Amino acid sequence: MGQPVTSALGVHHVLGLSDAMLHGGLAEGIPAIVREFETHGTHEDKECIDYILHQSSGSNLKVWPNGILDGGRQNGITFEHFASHPAAQQAGLSAAHVLALRVYSTAAYKSLNGPLRNPQRGAPHPFAVTIAFINEGIKRLRAVSAAADDADESVDLWRGLRDMHFNEEFAKIGGTEVRPGERGGTDQAPDGRWSLNGRRCDREPRRGRALLEERKATAAQNYHLELHAAWR
Numbered sequence: 001m002g003q004p005v006t007s008a009l010g011v012h013h014v015l016g017l018s019d020a021m022l023h024g025g026l027a028e029g030i031p032a033i034v035r036e037f038e039t040h041g042t043h044e045d046k047e048c049i050d051y052i053l054h055q056s057s058g059s060n061l062k063v064w065p066n067g068i069l070d071g072g073r074q075n076g077i078t079f080e081h082f083a084s085h086p087a088a089q090q091a092g093l094s095a096a097h098v099l100a101l102r103v104y105s106t107a108a109y110k111s112l113n114g115p116l117r118n119p120q121r122g123a124p125h126p127f128a129v130t131i132a133f134i135n136e137g138i139k140r141l142r143a144v145s146a147a148a149d150d151a152d153e154s155v156d157l158w159r160g161l162r163d164m165h166f167n168e169e170f171a172k173i174g175g176t177e178v179r180p181g182e183r184g185g186t187d188q189a190p191d192g193r194w195s196l197n198g199r200r201c202d203r204e205p206r207r208g209r210a211l212l213e214e215r216k217a218t219a220a221q222n223y224h225l226e227l228h229a230a231w232r
Contacts (some may be wrong), residue, residue, distance in 0.1 A: 011135045014116060016124030025129035026136075029096035032129045033103075040126035041111060048106035052099060053079055064107045090147065091140040100133035101141075 012022060025032040030053075037049045044064075051060050051069055058075030061068060070077065082088065082102060083095040093101075104112055112134075115125045125131060145151055 011131060014119065014125070015128040015131060016121075017128045022128060022132055026096075026132055028129075029094060030099055033096060033099055033133065036127045036130055037103075037108075041108070045108040045111050048108045049099075049103050052102045052106070066107055066109070069106060087141070087144045091137075091143045093137055093140055097133050097137035097140065100130050101137045103130070104134050 012019075015022065017025075034049065034053075037045055041049070047060075048069075055078075056075065057070035057073045057077040079095075079099070079102075083093075083098045085098075088098055112127050112131060115121055115127070116131070
């Protein structure tokens, strides 16, 4: 995990682009995202973004590692539906925000997360504009929950961890996970099962079961799942 200062500096700091280049990509929108995938994406990444932009729900029944694209939704829903969704409108999301958020919920998340976890990569993040749209889109989506009746209620968010070693420094000052923080929720069980799927975390409690990080947050910080393309 990164140091707390990484969180303070924000995601733009780890993308490796100048402000001028990044803001240029943000101003361009969807074409900049598509260009990143055409240039740097794997075959699977390109299949995923093509589905998000040009196909409708039910048209791709391939079983991906994180599920079927839009599995459980009715057939025939297009990108335009999500771009004009009430939640997207309330949060002030552009079509580029919606594209970035939806493509991150597909198997393309691996290519988006990987460079964030390699601070020594020595080159700009190949999907810097996409990551910037995800970062801004998640923050804007807090407006949806902020308007809810239970927006001022506290909730416990659980984060499953596996194959981790925590030293005393981490226990004292914490750390930063450099990626969009979509994994975590109010239900302890799913993250507990996920963390069991690996070696136990080398810190108390040493029961061979899940070590879960408990955090307090308001309902306004919940991620709105309606825009997801695959349930992960």
